[in-house]
Amino acid sequence: MRADRAGWTVYDVATGRPVILGDVALIGISFEDADSLVNLLNVQDRESARGASRSSPAPHPVSVR
Incomplete structure (x- = not known):
């Protein structure tokens, strides 16, 4: 998470983009x-x-006959 202009944003570390939960971006x-x-x-x-x-x-397991 990082501070933004309106509050805090939760980021996805894999993509570097804000997390979207449902249809809501977790920003501000x-x-x-x-x-x-x-x-x-x-x-x-x-x-x-x-x-x-x-x-x-x-x-x-491998069976040998």
């Missing part, structure tokens, strides 16, 4: 709201990454 919001949203989005990102690593298919 209060520090408290921006801080809470950054924390929430980071938790969701970590959980998503954890879930993706768990759902990766395990290698299939």
